[in-house]
Amino acid sequence: MREHDTTRRGSARAPWRIGTRGSLLALTQAGTVRDALIAAGEQAELVIVKTAGDKSSDPVQKIGVGVFTTALRDELASGAVDIAVHSYKDLPTAPDPRFVIAAIPPREDPRDALVARDGLVLGELPPGARIGTSAPRRVAQLRALGLGLDIRPLRGNIDTRLRKVAEGELDAVVLARAGLARIGRLDAVTEALEPVQMLPAPSQGALAVECRREDTALITLLTGLDDAGTRAAVVAERALLAELEAGCTAPVGALAEVVESLDDDGRVFEELSLRGCAAAIDGSDVIRASAVGSLAEAEQLGRALARELLELGARDLLSADDSAADSVAADGSSTPTGNPSTSFSNPSPMENNQ
Numbered sequence: 001m002r003e004h005d006t007t008r009r010g011s012a013r014a015p016w017r018i019g020t021r022g023s024l025l026a027l028t029q030a031g032t033v034r035d036a037l038i039a040a041g042e043q044a045e046l047v048i049v050k051t052a053g054d055k056s057s058d059p060v061q062k063i064g065v066g067v068f069t070t071a072l073r074d075e076l077a078s079g080a081v082d083i084a085v086h087s088y089k090d091l092p093t094a095p096d097p098r099f100v101i102a103a104i105p106p107r108e109d110p111r112d113a114l115v116a117r118d119g120l121v122l123g124e125l126p127p128g129a130r131i132g133t134s135a136p137r138r139v140a141q142l143r144a145l146g147l148g149l150d151i152r153p154l155r156g157n158i159d160t161r162l163r164k165v166a167e168g169e170l171d172a173v174v175l176a177r178a179g180l181a182r183i184g185r186l187d188a189v190t191e192a193l194e195p196v197q198m199l200p201a202p203s204q205g206a207l208a209v210e211c212r213r214e215d216t217a218l219i220t221l222l223t224g225l226d227d228a229g230t231r232a233a234v235v236a237e238r239a240l241l242a243e244l245e246a247g248c249t250a251p252v253g254a255l256a257e258v259v260e261s262l263d264d265d266g267r268v269f270e271e272l273s274l275r276g277c278a279a280a281i282d283g284s285d286v287i288r289a290s291a292v293g294s295l296a297e298a299e300q301l302g303r304a305l306a307r308e309l310l311e312l313g314a315r316d317l318l319s320a321d322d323s324a325a326d327s328v329a330a331d332g333s334s335t336p337t338g339n340p341s342t343s344f345s346n347p348s349p350m351e352n353n354q
Helices: 024-039 067-078 136-144 158-166 177-182 216-223 228-243 295-311 314-326
Strands: 016-020 044-048 083-087 099-103 112-116 130-132 150-152 172-176 191-193 207-212 252-262 268-279 286-293
Touching: 016 024, 016 067, 024 044, 024 083, 024 158, 024 177, 024 207, 067 083, 067 099, 067 207, 099 216, 112 158, 112 177, 130 158, 136 150, 136 252, 136 268, 136 286, 158 172, 172 177, 207 216, 228 252, 228 268, 228 295, 252 295, 268 295, 268 314, 286 295, 295 314
Parallel strands: 016 044, 016 083, 130 150, 130 172
Antiparallel strands: 083 207, 099 207, 112 172, 112 191, 252 268, 268 286
16 A cells, blocks of 8 residues: 655655565565665665465466566555566566666676586586576577587576585586576586577666656656666667567577777777577577667667567577477476477576576
8 A cells, every 4th residue: 555644755664665576586686776775875675575486386387477577566556565676687578657667777797607516617518418497598509509418497496406406416507697696606606608608688687676657756766776888788688689579588698788999089989789699499590690889779779680680580490489389288398308399488587486
């Protein structure tokens, strides 16, 4: 319920309420926003929101990938919380007119990370090594490397995934490095995967700080947490995803970075360098392209690069992947794990799910 008294939000009596899921990673991410608001002289507290994904152990194919963000947005719309903090890569590309992404704080390292037994790096894993991930983007790019890995579907929070390596169930797992950094587990990383090996998910490592559109004073306050370079990069990457009409679980990678260039007079200026790829889930083909443009035209840059990928044949790859996804059993069952048709369709994009 909305407050009806005159107590100012952000005060000791009525702190800003920040909605978050209850996992360690989600709480840590939302905690950075709470701490930043407190440092700015505001009072803020975390409010844990239970989602259907947290309450169920069913495959995400059954419960749907949107349950994690929908629950937070429902609480935001009802007035139960004032702010929602999301892993940006888990938000749909279509904007919700009820809300504003008021801040995108500085991004963590967006690369994927390998956690392998015996301190091994990717190239040292022997053929047949069992490597866990459920992201089609990772599956497709790992298969395209031609290392003969046995890729296994994987669900669970970060600790659960790391435990599968520690206990010998898997030889390695691939996770977002950002999540490991935020919970202080970078010690587990045996290799940060360079973008030339594996392009990360669009907006991986970035947070979206969202509030209601009509809360103009709060929008102004949250804008102080925004990082212009991160926002430009995220806008470009998500524009590429949107133009491809691919969802957050599609085998699409993108990474934008602010780089320094020289103009004709030798003066340094900043540009946005964007790389993107679309991959076949069986690893048979990966289409890559890159472009450079101004930060002010980040969305146009992303959409232009997506159109280049489409001209190079990305639509055929993604359509084939969609067809494969349609054939997956509703209970999430799959064919033997070494087979390219193993069920990796529509997994949760979350790194911190149950």
